[in-house]
Each structure stands twice: as C-alpha cells, then as structure tokens.
Amino acid sequence: NAGVTQTPKFQVLKTGQSMTLQCAQDMNHNSMYWYRQDPGMGLRLIYYSASEGTTDKGEVPNGYNVSRLNKREFSLRLESAAPSQTSVYFCASSDSLMAGRLVERAYEQYFGPGTRLTVT
Amino acid sequence: RKEVEQDPGPFNVPEGATVAFNCTYSNSASQSFFWYRQDCRKEPKLLMSVYSSGNEDGRFTAQLNRASQYISLLIRDSKLSDSATYLCVVKRGGATNKLIFGTGTLLAVQP
Numbered sequence: 001n002a003g004v005t006q007t008p009k010f011q012v013l014k015t016g017q018s019m020t021l022q023c024a025q026d027m028n029h030n031s032m033y034w035y036r037q038d039p040g041m042g043l044r045l046i047y048y049s050a051s052e053g054t055t056d057k058g059e060v061p062n063g064y065n066v067s068r069l070n071k072r073e074f075s076l077r078l079e080s081a082a083p084s085q086t087s088v089y090f091c092a093s094s095d096s097l098m099a100g101r102l103v104e105r106a107y108e109q110y111f112g113p114g115t116r117l118t119v120t
Numbered sequence: 121r122k123e124v125e126q127d128p129g130p131f132n133v134p135e136g137a138t139v140a141f142n143c144t145y146s147n148s149a150s151q152s153f154f155w156y157r158q159d160c161r162k163e164p165k166l167l168m169s170v171y172s173s174g175n176e177d178g179r180f181t182a183q184l185n186r187a188s189q190y191i192s193l194l195i196r197d198s199k200l201s202d203s204a205t206y207l208c209v210v211k212r213g214g215a216t217n218k219l220i221f222g223t224g225t226l227l228a229v230q231p
Binding site: 031033035040041042043044045048050058090094107108109111112113114 | 207218
C-alpha cells in the first residue's frame with residue numbers, strides 16, 4: 001500500500017512554461033485535493049474532487065486546472081507558470097462519510113510527500 | 121482575519137517539559153476539529169481528532185471550547201521526537217469534506 005504518491009518530487013520551471021503534477025492514491029478514496037503550502041500562509045486548497053467525475057475550486061484556483069482522470073488519479077496543471085506559483089504542492093485524499101468509517105476518522109486526509117516547485 | 125489562527129512559535133522546551141498550544145477559529149458553525157503534525161519538509165499527518173468532551177492519546181491531550189471557539193493541545197513529558205509543526209485544523213459545518221488548516225505552531229524540544 002503506497003498511500004498517496006506524487007510526481008515529480010522537485011521541479012524548476014521558467015516563467016511561462018507549463019507542467020502537470022501527478023497524484024495517485026491506492027486507498028479507494030472518493031475525495032482528492034490539491035493544496036499549496038507557503039511560509040506564513042499554511043495549506044491553502046487549490047482544487048478538490050469530492051468524487052470521480054466532479055471537481056470544484058478551492059481557495060486559490062487561479063492559474064491552475066485539474067483533471068480527475070479516474071478514482072485513483074487527480075492531476076494539477078499549470079498552463080503558464082509564474083514566480084508566484086513557487087511553492088510546495090501537496091495532494092491528499094480522504095474517504096467519504098458514506099463509507100461506513102468511524103465518524104471521528106471520516107475527515108482524515110492522507111497526504112502525498114509533496115512537490116517542490118520553483119518558477120524562475 | 122484568518123479562519124483558524126495559531127501562534128507560530130517557536131516553542132523551545134527542554135525534554136520532559138509539558139507544553140500547550142492554543143488555536144482559535146472564527147466560524148461558529150465549524151463542526152469538527154483536528155490536530156495534524158508536520159515534520160520538517162514532510163507531509164502533514166493526522167495526530168488526533170478533538171472531541172467536545174476532550175480526549176487523550178498517551179502523552180497528548182486535546183480540548184475543545186466551543187463557547188470561546190478555541191482548541192488546545194497539551195503534550196506531557198516532551199520527547200526530542202515531538203519536535204515538529206503542529207497544525208490546527210477545522211472542518212466547517214455542512215456536507216463537505218474540506219478542511220481549513222492553521223499556519224502551524226513550531227515546537228523544538230531541546231536535549
């Protein structure tokens with residue numbers, strides 16, 4: 001059980017370049033999330049997918065697009081990278097309330113190891 | 121004003137000390153509360169949920185005060201391995217799985 005995996009671990013882009021961050025989970029979770037983490041700002045939600053086939057904007061969606069490819073995979077695309085997108089990106093997944101899990105664990109999110117992105 | 125506020129620290133404490141962190145939240149409709157732990161350059165991981173009646177897990181005790189809208193985490197007998205950033209996390213009410221993360225409190229346990 002690998003949990004949540006992300007690729008790549010590190011990336012350097014020039015302004016204007018595009019790239020896709022990949023995320024996959026093997027826990028059969030319904031919900032998946034993309035966050036960015038910046039010093040002093042905490043984790044901020046970019047996009048999320050409550051279930052396969054649905055995606056919704058989070059707190060900071062501008063400059064990003066997502067694709068929920070199937071239940072396992074949720075990718076994040078930067079179409080034209082900007083220096084302001086330099087950050088650490090985390091993917092996470094969680095089960096849904098309907099899965100019969102203990103209520104206190106129903107909202108637990110499992111995170112991938114992160115992608116450190118620098119845009120110059 | 122941030123929806124979840126924490127003292128960033130750092131809290132520098134000697135091994136064996138007891139240390140407490142507080143966190144305040146602004147949305148009175150918040151439904152569920154958690155503490156996550158994040159080691160340096162690693163991903164966050166759930167430490168414990170916070171129940172209305174308060175709960176304990178070994179050396180860790182979490183408390184919730186809904187009237188004052190704050191959450192606390194107490195760590196007894198601190199170990200070097202407790203050094204990390206502790207994130208206060210809140211789930212808003214309603215049919216959503218989305219979580220709101222605080223910016224974290226840095227704990228450094230000294231030998």
